[in-house]
Amino acid sequence: MKLLSIVIPCYNSEAYMANCIHSLLTGGEKVEIIIVDDGSKDRTGEIADEFARRYPTIIKAIHQENGGHGEAVNTGIRNATGLYFKVVDSDDWVCISAFREILKTLMELAVEREPLDMLLSNFVYEKEGAKRRKVMNYRGVFPQNRIFTWEDVKFLRKGRYILMHSVIFRTRLLRECNLELPGHTFYVDNIFVYQPLPHVKTIYYLNVDFYRYYIGREDQSVNEKVMISRIDQQLRVNSLMINEYKSAYFILRENRKLRRYMRNYLEIIMAVSSIMLIRSGTEENLKKKQELWEYLKQKDARTYYILKLGVLGQTMNLPGRSGRKIAEAAYRLARMAVGFN
Template identity: 50%
Template sequence: MKTVSFAIPCYNSADYMDTCIESILECDFGNRNDIEILIVDDGSTKDNTAEKADEWERRHPGIVRAIHQENGGHGAAVNAGLEHATGRYFKVVDSDDWLDREAMESIMRYLRMQSELKDPTDLVIANYVYEKVHEGTRTVMNYRNVFPRGREFTWDEVGHFGQSQYLLMHSVIYRTDLLRDCGLKLPEHTFYVDNIFVYVPLPHVKTIRYFDENMYRYFIGREDQSVNEQVMYSRRDQQLRVTRLMIDSVNLPDDVESRKLEKYMENYLSMMMCICSIFLRLEKTEDNERKRAEIWGYLEKANPALYKRIRHTVLNWGTNIPTEAGRQFGLFAYHLAQKIFKFN
């Protein structure tokens, strides 16, 4: 069995996928051949992504595998990677991002030790870095105040998450069988499925290890990127779909044993609801207002007690004030968060 399966969803990624793949190949410290890189060509047609994937497989047999499928979106590519994975652990790396070699050295050492144990750590977490290459700036997102360092721990030992300290796909490495056992399957042809990936499996996680290392480098700057404001508005229906799936997938608090995990997941869902409200108010239309009422009504019907707690948080109260002033407040809150958290 491999130690880690790295899945790289690729869709017309020829211009930047090489950097990503090269950074992962450097994680095979000691040339043990105990990693695998699953390049998932998600129906690329506009460039030579498919040919590049095959060439990487030819150059690194036994380590790199090219998987070709009809276009199904980011979720379908992650699903394919998980289906083909033979590693004890599973890590998704987007094709325009890369891993830091120095940070991965200590993380790989730990994962290799865990792979030899009967009960390995369920979830390994590390820092990620927003790389705004065109601006020449970077912002490190860490969890030093949240997680113990230097040892395995449980949810009951976790500290307080700050407003910008959500777990993202960038920061997590799951045990592969945990993802399979919880039945994780991401929707196809839908953006923002990374939220499902880092949310739905959490109640199944019993043990965690945090590395205060800047493992993942998250590239920001392409015009078509899914965190671009105009792009996010155009995909607001997909944001709504993902949020509904998250509401349906975990029943808070019944599905969660730890009170601290329950609080974190409640805050995460609250953030998702806030994003839905904000992006449905970027343009003032009757259709947007109807959809905003519907998503809140969906949460209220599914979990009335949770709805009351989330709806009455300061941020969600402010972004849902039913006036033009409320709409402007929501937009102000979004752009303020943009500057503070550097996410766009």
């Protein structure tokens, strides 16, 4: 069995996937790299096959009809043989020295009587044209260099939540919680992180800048214009997260800190959906914003009122054109501070 399975979802990635793969090959035989060619129209499949021929004990190349990022991750989970599981997008890469620390730590933890459920590390926004790199770390929030539970977690402020870039899950846990991401849908990385959380009992935080998250391509899913054009996919993900929060009620009722964290995460996604609908400037999308909040109210009235009366909820629901301008100003400030798109 491999220690760590890493899936690389690829669609028309010929221009940059090699950089990603080369960074992961430094993990050697402890690592299984699963390249999923998701119906690409360029040389992505050929490149994947060539790497698989050169590194047959490390790399698998899987070809499938286009199903979207989520279906590529699903394929990775189904084919993974590693004890742990990681997703690395084809335009991103990892820091080699941090990778060594990650693997060393996972090796040490693998001998525990109960395998670790989730390992966290830092990630770096590699934003094109930015003078400084923004590092998302969790110092002061999670205990370092030891196994801990949700009860040991300090308050996670909004904007400092766990993303796909920072997480490694136990593979079996993903299967046991029946994680199945929707096909032909962007932004499913939020579900990938969100749905397993109620099943996570043990956590480990390694304070290394491991994942390098590239931002800069015009066709990238986090580009604002692209997000607005795909707003229905964002809304689908948002609705599924509402459903997941509701379905985990009995688990979260006994776990106050995890409940608050998942509610805050949902609040952030509600705000992202709302501001993109506002930024689109159409009456149709303003109506969809109202429908989104109404959907939350129907599913979970208590959470609806908590979020609606919070700072983000109030800002995103200020009435009239002047209210929408205030919401957009708040978004621009957050964007400058965090650099997320």
